[in-house]
Amino acid sequence: MVPVTPEKLFEILTKYAHSKGQELNNDREHTMSIIRGILENEKRNGYRGCPCRLNSGDREKDKDIICPCVYKDKDVEEYGSCYCGLYVSHEWNQNPDKRVTVPERRPFDKLFG
Amino acid sequence: MADIRVYALSTCPYCKKAKALLKELGANFEAIDVDLLPKDEQNKILETVKKLADRCNPKVNPGFPTIVKGETIIVGFNETKIKELV
Numbered sequence: 505m506v507p508v509t510p511e512k513l514f515e516i517l518t519k520y521a522h523s524k525g526q527e528l529n530n531d532r533e534h535t536m537s538i539i540r541g542i543l544e545n546e547k548r549n550g551y552r553g554c555p556c557r558l559n560s561g562d563r564e565k566d567k568d569i570i571c572p573c574v575y576k577d578k579d580v581e582e583y584g585s586c587y588c589g590l591y592v593s594h595e596w597n598q599n600p601d602k603r604v605t606v607p608e609r610r611p612f613d614k615l616f617g
Numbered sequence: 618m619a620d621i622r623v624y625a626l627s628t629c630p631y632c633k634k635a636k637a638l639l640k641e642l643g644a645n646f647e648a649i650d651v652d653l654l655p656k657d658e659q660n661k662i663l664e665t666v667k668k669l670a671d672r673c674n675p676k677v678n679p680g681f682p683t684i685v686k687g688e689t690i691i692v693g694f695n696e697t698k699i700k701e702l703v
Contacts, residue, residue: 608679612678
């Protein structure tokens with residue numbers, strides 16, 4: 505299988521975000537950095553784990569943080585952005601001054617499984 | 618010895634931003650990319666990162682980057698707090 509390029513994944517995720525009423529972060533450099541991190545995790549572990557969290561290498565254990573993670577919608581709803589700053593609301597993209605650091609929602613115990 | 622320690626992930630854009638900002642500010646810091654360490658070392662560092670997050674007021678869930686200077690701990694990327702720290 506030919507690995508997907510970061511640019512292709514950007515296109516796919518843009519469409520996915522729009523289908524959910526969300527957007528990708530309009531800071532292209534940040535967004536591409538996340539996408540490259542996702543693809544690096546896929547290369548290492550065989551699944552597209554969140555690049556902002558420590559991946560265990562065990563797909564089952566990390567199923568909650570396979571991007572898009574199960575915490576994304578709650579974080580976009582509450583903070584305007586997912587934990588990584590990949591998926592965001594339209595308002596978040598338009599208002600840089602209103603952004604806050606998104607706290608980790610994933611329970612710490614999950615890291616040790 | 619570095620004044621500031623950064624616990625980071627090599628894949629994480631906010632960790633990269635934190636390291637770049639510290640460099641730009643001329644801070645004396647050392648960074649550890651936890652995901653690149655062997656598993657047993659990762660687990661030891663996770664315990665450390667958890668203890669640091671517990672010391673935050675209010676207490677927070679541990680995450681990356683975690684930045685420590687003396688008694689000051691910052692969990693997550695926060696430009697203002699990093700500038701204050703340096």
